[in-house]
Amino acid sequence: MRKKVNNMTNFRKILSLVIVFIFCIINMNAQEVLTIENAVKIALENNYEIKISKNNLKIDQSNVSIGNAGILPILTANIVDTNSLQNSSQTLQNGNVNTLDNAKNNRISYGVNLDWTIFDGFRMFARLDQLKELEKLGDEQLKLTVTTRISDVISTYFDLVQQQQQLSALDTTIVISNQRLALAQNRFSIGKASKLEVLNAQVDLNADKTSVLRQKELYKNTKTLLNQILARDLKTDYKVVDNTEINKQLLLPELTSLAEKQNPQLVTQIINRKISELQLKQIRANRYPTIRLNSGYAFVNTESSLGFTSQTSARGLNYGFTATLNLFDGFNQSRNEKIAKIQIENSQLLIEQQKLSLNSQLETSYQTYLTNLELIDLEEKNETIAKQNLDITLEKFRIGTITTLEFRTAQLNYVNAKVRNSNAQFQAKLSEIALKELAGNITF
Structure with missing residues (x-):
């Protein structure tokens, strides 16, 4: 009977363990595993700044039209209805006087008018080209926004990877500190160690737990920040892929060549210079005559209660042209052209300034890149050495051949080596x- 009870108890324990195991698997599967590619995709779809830039580009695209440039004619329809009540008096040539109180007069006219500028010194064509350049400018501004936001996503994502690795290192420290505390308590219980050794182990364990709590806080806050950049629910829980792949084949000449062609900030300055040149063309157009064609068809009807005629009406077509030429405007034309030329000069200076700044950033960033690659190799070796040293120290601590301080030093050296390795990556x-962003080539 007792055997059956024991079997039943064991069965219940096994069943409980199976249920807990299944529950853990379900929880693990419920948590999203966010890859860097998915993070970038979500940002491109959801990020508010990218959406605003896309809408601004749509506005620039809509503005590119021959109508907005002033090339097409303007056709308007109008109707005018005028009424009056007057006390009227008329004295005729023969001396007779006609009077009428509350004499009603009515005049109504309606029709369509056409106004078409057929020549304005080529201003309209320069304006159309300028609208096209503004569209290109909007496209580059969108690229700059996308590049900046993708850079933010990737940086924050790999910051989470680093913090996740550091959290793992601190968890390892907790395990080691627990082992150390257990060894100290065992040695104290058999009289081979003092109470001080147990207390020191407990203090160090508590310090390690504090570090873990701080790291968890930072990790959760960074996850919230990434959710904000992705413009999704801030409480969305997820894990990042614990892998940092680094492209170690970047070359400065190739990056410089790409940057000169597609760096959004540099391309923006080049487009701004083109816009300034087209603005000068529009200003110079004022030196030429402006010719407009005008035409219309109108109907006019007039009714009068007093006078020689009680009603008149007319309808028909009118047409003609208008030509104007600015002869003197107080030297404003020369002044405006001079200012436009200075703006073109400033645009060229901004291009040269941007090129110099871009090359400087590439040089310094590339040197930092090379240094960090060397640090990765160095810190990987340091972590391997620190792990071997910790393993040896732990065995010596078990048999009591080294002091607590020596063991703690080896433990901290290992943790610090793992943290430095993670930080170097x-x-x-x-x-x-940073290099890819400067080259305008940051894509996933």
Whole structure:
């Protein structure tokens, strides 16, 4: 009977463990695993700044039309109805006087008018070209926004990877500190260690737990920040892929060549110079005559209660043209042209300034990139050495041949080595991102 009870108890324990195991699997599957590619995709779809830039580009695209440039004619329809009540008096040539109180007069006219500028010194064509350049400017501004936001996503994502790795390192420290505390308590219980050794182990364990809590806080806050950049529910829980792949093949000449062709900030300055040149063309157009064609068809009907005629009406077509030429405007034309030329000169200076700044950033960022690559190799070796040292120190501590202080030093050296290795990989990734962003080539 007792055997059956024991079997039943064991069965219940096994069943409970199976249920807990299944529950853990369900929880693990419920948590989203966010890849860097998915993070970038979500940002491109949801980020508010990218959406606003896309809408601004749509506005610029809508503005590119021959009608907005002034090339097409303007056709208007109008109707005018005028009424009056007057006390009227008329004295005729023969001396007779006609009077009428509350004499009603009515005049109604309606029709359509056409106004078409057929020549304005080529201003309309320069305006159309300027609208096209403004569209290109909007496109580059969208690229700049997308590049900046993707850079933010990638940087924050790999910051989470680094923090996740550091959290794992601190968890490992907790395990080691627990082992150390258990060994100290066992040695104290058999009289081979003092109470001080147990207390020191407990203090160090508590310090490690504090570090873990701080790291968890930072990790959760960074996850919230990434959710904000992705413009989704801030409480969305997820895990990042614990892998930092670094492109170690970047070359400065190739990056410089790409930057000169597609860096959004540099391309923006080049487009601004073109816009300034087209603005000068529009100003110079004022030196030429402006010719407009005008035409219309109108109907006019007039009714009068007093006078020689009680009603008149007319309808028909009118047409003609207008030509104007600015002869003197107080030297404003020369002044405006001079200012436009200075703006073109400033645009060229901004291009040269941007090129110099871009090359400087590429040089410094590339040197940082090379340094970080060397640090990765160095810190990987340091972590391996620190792990071997910790394993040896732990065995010596078990048999009591080293002091608590020596063991704690080896433990901290290992944790610090893992943290430095993780940080070196993160810094190298940031350098890679910075270089690609400057080259206008940050894509996933």
